[in-house]
Amino acid sequence: MKILSQSFFIKIVAILLFILLLLAGTNMFQTRLVMEKLFTEQQEKRGLSIANMLATQASNLILINNYYDLHELVKNTQQSNDDVRYAFVVGVNGELLAHSFQNHFPAELLSANIPEVPSHYQVTELSTEEGVIRDIVVPIFEGRLGTVHIGLSNKSLQAVLNSTTKKMLFYTLAAVLVGIMLTMYLTNRLTKPIRELVRVTSAITAGDFTQRAVVHSGDELGKLGLAFNSMTESLQKLVAELNQKEEAMVHLLQKVIVAQEEERKRIARELHDETGQTLTSLMMGLKCLADNCTGNSSECQIEDMRRVVKDTLGRIHSLAVELRPSILDDMGLIAALEKYIADYRQTHQIDIDFHVVQEISERILREIEIPVYRIVQEALTNIAKYSQAQNVSVIITRKSNVLELIIEDDGIGFEVDVLMNGNASNNKLGLYGMRERAILVGGTFTIESSPGLGTTIYVRIPLVER
Structure with a gap:
């Protein structure tokens, strides 16, 4: 009715x-x-x-x-x-x-x-x-x-x-008209506390915990308004405490990620400088031994050892780049992604379409470049490990106040709810890591996937100062 x-x-x-x-x-x-x-x-x-x-x-x-x-x-x-x-x-x-x-x-x-x-x-x-x-x-x-x-x-x-x-x-x-006016007046007075409670409830739902119900009477509705105000004050204190704890947790997590990136940078520098130089010296020594070897190559095997050291040096260099690409610090996010995607395409034999739309040419803040780079890196790593995809598309759209990232593949897909609510796994931890990196810089992270229909990741990060 x-x-x-x-x-x-x-x-x-x-x-x-x-x-x-x-x-x-x-x-x-x-x-x-x-x-x-x-x-x-x-x-x-x-x-x-x-x-x-x-x-x-x-x-x-x-x-x-x-x-x-x-x-x-x-x-x-x-x-x-x-x-x-x-x-x-x-x-x-x-x-x-x-x-x-x-x-x-x-x-x-x-x-x-x-x-x-x-x-x-x-x-x-x-x-x-x-x-x-x-x-x-x-x-x-x-x-x-x-x-x-x-x-x-x-x-x-x-x-x-x-x-x-x-x-x-x-x-x-005439009496009915007078009665109607009197009824509307009394009903308005009667329902005014209820409307006041609805107003305050709507404000609380919108996140404004400073609103209070105005109480004009001492009847049951007035007592209800006072009780509601008391509940709102308690709720405001609780929300404030939760916000403080959440801010502290976010701040701690930001410090952990910063420390992680610094540690990555340190390890990459040590791998490149110390370990790389040591292996380079070892490789040059092996070359001298190979030149002075009087037997054939099958007997000496020094050349084989030199090649092993050379391959190891290449892998260490790749690992150092993955840990902290110097191009990211020197030339910015787009150049670093172009280099990473080119190496990824050659290594995994997966066709990747990388497309960038920029309205401004200024460099993105370093605090945003690193999370976006890590999100792309983790997403492409998961695609290579699990998706069995043949084609991948990475699209970055940069506007004056927002950066949008879309990563899409034609792989086997998965049930998002089942994976996120199931037991912990490396893939699940990787998804959580991507989402946390996006949230830490004030962005949003969304995954859409279905079995047999591929996977699409949407990331939206504001570029305004927070």
């Missing part, structure tokens, strides 16, 4: 308005019935009074057989009373003695109302073309001289009832 979806204010107003109209309608109906009954009784009493007066006057005329004056008496009685539709006198043997009709007398009236007891009056309602007629019969001289019939029309009664009903309707409508 539509009324159930309306506000509490409208519901209360509708209910009170319905009750008010029901009471007003019931009161009018009941009052009209009482008035109709009262008017009918008064009309019957008046009709009996007229009939008795006519019977008293007609008795003398009947005794002296003066039917002309009797006829005039009947006509004058009908003409002098507006609600008397007709009057006639019936003799003791049932013969018509006089009547007030101008033309012919309706013969059916003689038998329409015959008193069961001749010495008592009787009232009968007759349905005619003019409406309801109350036929009142009164005996003349206890019925020994006949009866007098008076027909009272219902029109005057209905006119009075209708006029009175219109007045009642007018006053009732």
Whole structure:
């Protein structure tokens, strides 16, 4: 029902308005019935009074057989009373003695109302073309001289009832309007604390814990508002403590990642400088030994050892680059990704489409370059290990206030919810690491994947200062 979806204010107003109209309608109906009954009784009493007066006057005329004056008496009685539709006198043997009709007398009236007891009056309602007629019969001289019939029309009664009903309707409508205004005023006062609680609840839902409900009364709703304010204060303190703990945790995590990057940089430098130089010296010594070797290569095997050292030196160099590419510090994110993707394409034989859209040519902040580089690095590593993809697309869109990164592959895909909610694994830790790096710089990280439909990673990082 539509009324159930309306506000509490409208519901209360509708209910009170319905009750008010029901009471007003019931009161009018009941009052009209009482008035109709009262008017009918008064009309019957008046009709009996007229009939008795006519019977008293007609008795003398009947005794002296003066039917002309009797006829005039009947006509004058009908003409002098507006609600008397007709009057006639019936003799003791049932013969018509006089009547007030101008033309012919309706013969059916003689038998329409015959008193069961001749010495008592009787009232009968007759349905005619003019409406309801109350036929009142009164005996003349206890019925020994006949009866007098008076027909009272219902029109005057209905006119009075209708006029009175219109007045009642007018006053009732005026009272209903006043009641509606009073109902709306009281309902507004009643629902104001509820609306205040809704306002504060909406503000809290939006994250504003400083709002408080304004309490104007000491009733149950006022006590509810005070309790709600107390709950909001406690909630605000709890949220503040959680925010402090979260900020501390984020700050600690940022320090851990910074320390991790510094350690990567140190290890990469040691691998490149110390270990690389040592292996280079070893390789040069082996070359000298190979040049002075008198036996053949199969016997000396020095050249093979030199090649092993050379390969090891290459792998150490690659590992140092992966740990901390110097090009990232020197030339920035885009150049570092181009170099990494070119090496990745050659190493894993996977077709990668790298596309960059830049609205500005200035270099990205170093605090953002490193997380984005690590996210791409981790994503491409996972693709090589697990996805079985043949084609990969990396798209970077840089605007004035945001950097967007999309990594998409056509691999086997996976169920995101199952993987993220399942047991810990290297792949899951890698996804968590990518997401945490994005969140630490104020960005968002989203994964979309389905079995057999590949995987898409969306990263969005604001470039404005935080």
